[in-house]
Amino acid sequence: MMRVRFAPSPTGFLHVGNARTAVLNYLVKKKNNAAYILRIEDTDTQRSTMESEQSILSDLKWLGIQWDEGPDCGGKFGPYRQSERFDIYRQFTEKLLITGNAYHCYCTQEELDAMRAKAAEHNKPFVYPGTCRHLSLEQKLAYEHQGRKPTVRFRVNDGISIVVNDHIKGKVVFSSENIGGDFIIVRSDGIPVYNYIVIIDDTLMNITHVIRGEDHLPNTPKQMLIAMALDLPAPEYAHMPLLLGPDRTKLSKRHGITSVSIYREQGYLSQALFNYLALLGWTTRSGEEIVSIEELVEQFELSKIGKSPAIFDFQKLKWMNSEYLKNLPSEQVYSLFYPYLEKAGYTTHDTGWLNSVIDTIRGNCQIASDIVSEIAIFFGDTVEPDQEAGELLSQQESKAIIMTAYELVTSNEVNEHNYHQLLNAIKQKTGLKGKMLFMPFRAMITGRLHGPELDKIIPLLGYQRFKKRIENCYQRFIN
RNA sequence: GUCCCCGUCGUCUAGGGGUCUAGGACACCGGGUUUUCAUCCCGGCAACAGGGGUUCGAAUCCCCUCGGGGAUGCCA
Numbered sequence: 001m002m003r004v005r006f007a008p009s010p011t012g013f014l015h016v017g018n019a020r021t022a023v024l025n026y027l028v029k030k031k032n033n034a035a036y037i038l039r040i041e042d043t044d045t046q047r048s049t050m051e052s053e054q055s056i057l058s059d060l061k062w063l064g065i066q067w068d069e070g071p072d073c074g075g076k077f078g079p080y081r082q083s084e085r086f087d088i089y090r091q092f093t094e095k096l097l098i099t100g101n102a103y104h105c106y107c108t109q110e111e112l113d114a115m116r117a118k119a120a121e122h123n124k125p126f127v128y129p130g131t132c133r134h135l136s137l138e139q140k141l142a143y144e145h146q147g148r149k150p151t152v153r154f155r156v157n158d159g160i161s162i163v164v165n166d167h168i169k170g171k172v173v174f175s176s177e178n179i180g181g182d183f184i185i186v187r188s189d190g191i192p193v194y195n196y197i198v199i200i201d202d203t204l205m206n207i208t209h210v211i212r213g214e215d216h217l218p219n220t221p222k223q224m225l226i227a228m229a230l231d232l233p234a235p236e237y238a239h240m241p242l243l244l245g246p247d248r249t250k251l252s253k254r255h256g257i258t259s260v261s262i263y264r265e266q267g268y269l270s271q272a273l274f275n276y277l278a279l280l281g282w283t284t285r286s287g288e289e290i291v292s293i294e295e296l297v298e299q300f301e302l303s304k305i306g307k308s309p310a311i312f313d314f315q316k317l318k319w320m321n322s323e324y325l326k327n328l329p330s331e332q333v334y335s336l337f338y339p340y341l342e343k344a345g346y347t348t349h350d351t352g353w354l355n356s357v358i359d360t361i362r363g364n365c366q367i368a369s370d371i372v373s374e375i376a377i378f379f380g381d382t383v384e385p386d387q388e389a390g391e392l393l394s395q396q397e398s399k400a401i402i403m404t405a406y407e408l409v410t411s412n413e414v415n416e417h418n419y420h421q422l423l424n425a426i427k428q429k430t431g432l433k434g435k436m437l438f439m440p441f442r443a444m445i446t447g448r449l450h451g452p453e454l455d456k457i458i459p460l461l462g463y464q465r466f467k468k469r470i471e472n473c474y475q476r477f478i479n
Numbered sequence: 480g481u482c483c484c485c486g487u488c489g490u491c492u493a494g495g496g497g498u499c500u501a502g503g504a505c506a507c508c509g510g511g512u513u514u515u516c517a518u519c520c521c522g523g524c525a526a527c528a529g530g531g532g533u534u535c536g537a538a539u540c541c542c543c544u545c546g547g548g549g550a551u552g553c554c555a
Contacts, residue, residue, distance in 0.1 A: 009555050044554055109553070116552095125481040125551070151553055169484065178482050180551060187553040194555045218483055218550040241485075241548095248547060276491095283492055287503050306492080308485050309548065316491065316505045326518095364517060427514080438515030450516050 002034035003208045006060075006067070007198070009041045010052035013259035014059040016312065017213065017243040017251050020277040024240060024305075025211050026065045027278060030297040037205055038070030040081040041198070043191055048083070059260040063270050064293065069205075077205040082197060089192045092200055092230060093152055093185070101229040102185060104150035105132040106143040128153070128181035152186035154196070154226060162221040167209070167238035167302045174221040183222060199223035203232040211238045211302070214309075215250075238302050241281060241309040251312050267340060267368020269328070272321040280312070281305045290323050322366040330355070333362050337371045344372045346379055353460065360456045377457070381465055382472040383447030392449065393477045398440035400430045405444065406474040409467050416463035423454065444473040 006022045008014065014022075029036040038060070042048035057072060069075025079085055096102035112128075119126040133155070135143075143150070160176035185196035202210055202223075217239045227234040245255030257263060263273055271293070278296050279289065282304040291299075328336070334355055341347065341354075348354050361374040377383060385393060392398055404426045408414040414422050427437055442454055445466065451457065458466060 007555090011555080041555060047554080105553095112553085120480080123480040127481095172483070174483075178551095180482095184553055189553080191553085193553070198555085213549095214484065215549055216555090219555095221483095239484085244548075246490085250549075280491070283503085287493070289491090289504055306485095310492090311490060313490050313505070319505060423514095434514050436514095442515060446516095448516090452516065453513095454515060 001208075002028075002032045003037060003206050004028050004034050004211060005037040005039055005202070005205065005207050006065075007039040007041050007201075007212075008056050009044060009047075010049060010056060011044060011047040012052055013261045014056045015251075015258050016260060016263075016273075016277065017258070019059070019063060019260050019273070020243060020280060021212055021240065022060055022065055023063065023274055023277045027297055027300040028209065028211060028302060030293075031300050034209075035069065036065075036067040037075070037077070037207065038067040038080060039201060039205065040071050040083075041194065042081055042083045043194060043197065045083070045191065055261055059264065062264055063260065063274055082201065085197070085201070086190075086192070088204070089186075089197050089200060093192070096154065096185075096226075096229060097152070099229070100155070102152050102154050103133060103182075104135070104140065105153045105182075105184070106135070106140070106148045106150050107131055108148065125178075126180060127177075128183070130182055133182070149188040151184045151188045153182040154185045154222075154229070156182050156225060160225070162224050164217070164220050164224070164237055166217070167211075167236065168241075168305050169214075169217065169239055169307060172217065172220075174218075176221070176225065179218075179221055179225075185226070195219050195222045196226060199227050199232070199234065200230070202235050203227065207235045209238060210235045211240065214239045214242050238305075240305060241307060243280065244309050244311045246311060248309075248311065255312070256314050265369075267336065267370075268317070268321050269324045269336075269368075272324040273317070275324075276317045276320050280310045290320065318366050325365060325367070326363065330359065334358060336368050337362075340369050340371050341375065346372070346375055357460055360452045360460065364450075364452060374451075377446040377448060377451055378460060381468040383445075383469060385443060385447040386449075388449050389443035389447050392440055392443050393473065395440075397436065398443070399478060401426055401432065401437065401440045402444055402470075402474055402478055404429050405441070405470045406478070409470050419463050419466055420455075420458045423458075445469055 004025045006018075006025050008018055008022075026036065028034060038057075040053055042053070053071070057070075060067075067073070069077060069080065071078075071080040074080075093102065097104075115129070116126045132150075132153070140150075156176050156179060158177045162174045162176065164172045164174070166172055183195065184193060186192045201207075220237060220239075224234050226232075243251045245251045247255070251258055257266075260273070264270070274293060275289075275291060275296070278293075278300075279291070282300075284291055284295070284299045288295075325333070337358055357375060357378050358371070361371070364374050365371050393402065405422060408422060408425055409419075414425060423437070423441060426441070427433055430437070438454065439449060442451065443449060445454070445461070446457065461469075
């Protein structure tokens with residue numbers, strides 16, 4: 001049986017790059033009926049938090065990703081938090097120490113930093129020289145007396161070539177002399193490091209396919225070396241190209257929003273994000289872009305994923321979201337929008353009216369939070385014109401419209417029974433039509449140059465507000 | 480520096496020796512429908528990194544150069 005995994009570290013919010021890894025793994029699971037294992041890699045005790053873990057789990061669920069085994073639901077291969085598996089790792093460390101594949105290293109941080117600095121100075125790659133490889137008992141005791149706490153290093157012998165037959169990258173060959181020498185597998189505080197335990201967990205959890213970001217490719221030979229020393233079978237690998245920002249460096253916060261939770265807060269639809277993330281790196285046969293999860297699963301193949309990195313296009317994601325929003329049934333749109341409106345203070349007891357308003361402006365929203373600025377024109381007796389509306393209303397051509405509207409409204413010639421005819425009345429009186437008529441009128445009533453159809457706005461506004469806005473506009477731009 | 484990965488429109492990509500005067504989508508620009516906004520429709524702009532091979536023929540295969548990215552942590 002095929003088993004895949006997603007293994008985030010709970011050191012912050014779920015990043016879209018990681019979310020893509022989670023999504024791709026999910027596609028593989030669905031396509032091949034595989035088991036999906038969620039493992040929490042929380043060995044960085046300084047930065048790992050339970051809050052992060054919870055928010056990551058919550059974001060994954062929101063995205064529609066369901067796992068079969070994980071810290072919240074258990075499974076046959078648990079525990080699923082690395083921090084709860086230290087006893088397991090200790091046994092393997094013992095074994096490596098006994099077989100001579102690992103040894104205690106008493107070099108201090110400072111000593112190592114100095115060696116690194118020196119290597120950099122000479123433009124040489126840093127390779128741990130194996131200083132502590134053959135320490136005598138006396139030397140060890142002397143170090144212990146100094147209060148040094150040893151790390152455990154994995155012994156890397158020269159002349160070994162490690163081949164990764166990657167499902168995406170193809171055959172990648174590394175030489176053992178190029179991986180920096182003996183590397184640390186257990187820190188001086190006794191906590192094992194990622195590169196060491198990741199392979200133990202992958203094999204112990206029977207993971208058959210490790211699908212992860214390309215940044216892990218250079219780590220893979222280290223992991224495979226450990227597997228060899230421990231006589232564990234290595235899983236198959238697929239390294240996906242990275243997600244980049246517009247400047248072509250690894251996508252990070254400074255490029256914009258990178259947390260799934262923020263997309264969620266801003267009112268992106270999970271299906272849209274899933275769809276976008278899933279299609280970064282490959283396409284469907286037809287080239288169709290708006291694709292259901294079922295169809296994505298149906299058409300997905302690991303080998304179809306491209307080898308080159310992809311730049312995360314915030315704009316295209318937004319477009320995709322708007323497509324999903326358009327196709328959402330009204331009831332779902334209402335319940336999607338309500339929380340944003342409440343938070344912004346746009347509340348009313350007249351749900352019917354509110355829903356009608358939403359119906360008329362939902363098309364102008366690309367993401368749910370857009371509703372807040374779109375709905376503003378329906379609230380308040382007066383409106384503050386934005387810059388372009390203000391400029392238009394200040395122009396000479398607009399004055400006739402404002403004055404005519406004002407006169408008709410104040411003379412009661414136009415009243416609550418016929419006010420939606422005002423536009424036509426102005427047209428007759430001024431002879432203006434088209435843009436020349438509509439735009440100043442729109443600006444006067446809504447304070448903006450963009451928005452839904454005027455014919456729909458006016459009845460929803462009601463006569464009182466309508467009138468007040470005209471009066472206000474008159475005072476503002478004519479008086 | 481060293482190791483590894485990658486290189487088709489601005490972006491995501493299709494293409495895997497002839498069907499490529501390189502296709503689609505986002506973005507952008509123009510036009511049309513709508514007496515207004517948006518939608519929608521139509522059109523346009525725009526790419527095989529460069530140089531050598533191999534071949535009758537190369538975006539496609541090989542080599543080099545250049546460019547970009549990642550790794551090089553007692554982070555993951």
